[in-house]
Amino acid sequence: MSRILIKNAHILTMDDNRTEIQNGYVVIENDLITKVSDGNPSGFFDKTIDAEGNIVMPGLSNTHTHLGMTLLRGYADDMVLSDWLQKEIWPAEAELTAEDVYWGSMLGCLEMIRSGTTAFCDMYFFMDETAKAVEKAGIRGCLSYGMIELFDEERGNSELIKGERLVKEWQGKANGRITTMYGPHAPNTCSKEFIARAKKAAERDGVGVHIHVLETEDELNTMKKNYGVCSVHHLDSVNFWNTKGDDLTAGVDVLAAHCVWMSDGDIKLFAEKGVTVSHNPISNMKLSSGAAPIQKMLDAGVNVALGTDGCASNNNLNMFEEMKTAALLQKLVTTDPEALPAKAVVEMATRNGAKVIDKKTGALKAGNKADLIVVDTKKANATPIFDAYSHLVYSAAGSDVKTMIVDGKILMEDYLVLSMNENEVIEKSKACAIGLAKRAKDKKEANG
Numbered sequence: 001m002s003r004i005l006i007k008n009a010h011i012l013t014m015d016d017n018r019t020e021i022q023n024g025y026v027v028i029e030n031d032l033i034t035k036v037s038d039g040n041p042s043g044f045f046d047k048t049i050d051a052e053g054n055i056v057m058p059g060l061s062n063t064h065t066h067l068g069m070t071l072l073r074g075y076a077d078d079m080v081l082s083d084w085l086q087k088e089i090w091p092a093e094a095e096l097t098a099e100d101v102y103w104g105s106m107l108g109c110l111e112m113i114r115s116g117t118t119a120f121c122d123m124y125f126f127m128d129e130t131a132k133a134v135e136k137a138g139i140r141g142c143l144s145y146g147m148i149e150l151f152d153e154e155r156g157n158s159e160l161i162k163g164e165r166l167v168k169e170w171q172g173k174a175n176g177r178i179t180t181m182y183g184p185h186a187p188n189t190c191s192k193e194f195i196a197r198a199k200k201a202a203e204r205d206g207v208g209v210h211i212h213v214l215e216t217e218d219e220l221n222t223m224k225k226n227y228g229v230c231s232v233h234h235l236d237s238v239n240f241w242n243t244k245g246d247d248l249t250a251g252v253d254v255l256a257a258h259c260v261w262m263s264d265g266d267i268k269l270f271a272e273k274g275v276t277v278s279h280n281p282i283s284n285m286k287l288s289s290g291a292a293p294i295q296k297m298l299d300a301g302v303n304v305a306l307g308t309d310g311c312a313s314n315n316n317l318n319m320f321e322e323m324k325t326a327a328l329l330q331k332l333v334t335t336d337p338e339a340l341p342a343k344a345v346v347e348m349a350t351r352n353g354a355k356v357i358d359k360k361t362g363a364l365k366a367g368n369k370a371d372l373i374v375v376d377t378k379k380a381n382a383t384p385i386f387d388a389y390s391h392l393v394y395s396a397a398g399s400d401v402k403t404m405i406v407d408g409k410i411l412m413e414d415y416l417v418l419s420m421n422e423n424e425v426i427e428k429s430k431a432c433a434i435g436l437a438k439r440a441k442d443k444k445e446a447n448g
């Protein structure tokens, strides 16, 4: 049995009471938290971390990524989504190899460890490689193969087989750090019949579903033109949003990324059904997709989490930037400075996201998995701190994350990443990115 003590900590538990403890301690036994308290710890510990008054909190959950896309960081900027995907990203992705996705995923894991993200929900290709990277890096990943049917039944069949294989091979691996979902790409790239099949497979296998929805006004208009209803109601007709099974006992998580163009009716439906929304403000702003009505969703009782989206539309995986942008954007679009206060943003980035990744994460309490971060407060940008939530959202940086523990294992200590060779990951992923861009350029030129 391994016992770790973290002491002298300013603890944000993010539990149901949002308990804040000054000068507290956390005890970790193997992969679990066994005590979170103030006062003096007792007993023997294999390892003691003196937090020296730094903030100790649950690790951040990035609920929408395309990890292999770290290789396409800065590959195509300043475009609208449809042109960006069709003219630049999909042709480049056609040149991806398994090795590219492995090193791109390792790079993504490294960036997430360095900026406080302990868990993420991914949708991409060559997902065995992302799973191997998660296994090695030590973080927690909820992985889905991105199934793009393109309204072609035969293609849909083979996409579904790939999605199923990922679930069968990786669900629960790495001591439960790897979980899986089905990932039908979007209502404007997949038929509702295909999306319904994916949902049924998810219910059969007891895993969730992850989809892009109502990201752009163009999607909304296309759906209304083609089907007479928006994407949300289109998929509601095949019970896609139900998070409870038919017998209302078992249920599966439904994770909807973006949700920018939601009507009040869509929001009500998501709240009733228990859908989790992944809000991606930076990607939405960069692609000029719009501003999701997040304060309205929270007021209606929707579980809203936070995500970065892929590195080609953000262009990083830094959840601290995402938290600040989320808060500022809601204040801007509602012209209400009280919209999306700091504490609500930290909830989105921790406990709300954790609900679809692992329900025993996202809060520091006895019995939960030991996934946590130490945020350095011995810094100019952390002086003074009147309110820890305010500090985290409006002033802290991803690079202030000093130490990370996932599943009871120390992945970074005092800014030193322990689970991988950082230089090797940077060099290998850089070489892959250069090769990928060259192949994509050569193909473009050959096609005229």
Ligand SMILES: C[C@H]1O[C@@H](n2cnc3c(O)ncnc32)[C@H](O)[C@@H]1O
Pocket: 066, 081, 085, 089, 090, 093, 123, 124, 125, 146, 185, 186, 212, 215, 283, 309, 310, 313
């Ligand atoms: C899995 C596929 O999804 C693509 N993708 C990346 N970002 C977005 C986005 O914002 N909307 C829709 N699709 C996206 C990715 O390139 C893969 O092709």
Ligand SMILES: [Zn+2]
Pocket: 064, 065, 066, 212, 257, 309, 310
């Ligand atoms: Zn996406």
